[in-house]
Amino acid sequence: MGTPNILLTRIDNRLVHGQVGMTWVNTLGANLVIVANDEVANDEVQQNLMDMVLPETAESRFFTIEKTIRIIGKAAPHQKILLVIKNPEDALKLVHGGIPIQKINVGNLHYAEGKKQLSATVSVDEADIQVFQKLHDLGVELEVQGIPNERARDLMELLKQD
Numbered sequence: 001m002g003t004p005n006i007l008l009t010r011i012d013n014r015l016v017h018g019q020v021g022m023t024w025v026n027t028l029g030a031n032l033v034i035v036a037n038d039e040v041a042n043d044e045v046q047q048n049l050m051d052m053v054l055p056e057t058a059e060s061r062f063f064t065i066e067k068t069i070r071i072i073g074k075a076a077p078h079q080k081i082l083l084v085i086k087n088p089e090d091a092l093k094l095v096h097g098g099i100p101i102q103k104i105n106v107g108n109l110h111y112a113e114g115k116k117q118l119s120a121t122v123s124v125d126e127a128d129i130q131v132f133q134k135l136h137d138l139g140v141e142l143e144v145q146g147i148p149n150e151r152a153r154d155l156m157e158l159l160k161q162d
Helices: 018-028 044-052 065-074 088-096 126-137 155-160
Strands: 006-012 032-036 059-063 081-085 103-108 141-144
Touching: 006 018, 006 088, 018 081, 032 065, 044 059, 059 065, 065 081, 065 088, 081 088, 088 126, 126 141, 126 155, 141 155
Parallel strands: 006 081, 006 103, 032 059, 032 081, 103 141
Antiparallel strands: none
8 A cells, every 4th residue: 555645634524615625625736635424425415515616626535434544545646635524533543544644634623512612613622632632642743724824723732721
């Protein structure tokens, strides 16, 4: 298995949506968007909605977490990948599965009662924090950044603040 050319791994609980999909693809120069999500892998309606907001320069694939782990290593070097996942748990599964993820862009985790808000778009609960801690311990860099022209901030540093 080769090393897949992953330009960015992004956590976004809306996955690919609106300008965000377009903006990240264009900024990164990605030509393949892999959405790793068990639910969406089997939901053509959601897949079609996501395809609509991606530029024509990028292809998309919708895989389960397990399938992503199994086949991402077969990607060709010219495939410049934006890997999109829904939550920290799935990120940890991918890392445990052997996908070489060095850095994760945490773009969007909705606020809910009892969550700690780290930025305008990212809120975490205890379970999220535990998973992020595990990812951090595995050497994965964690950055909070909604859109490319926003300054990236270290998630572990944000967690230390009150």
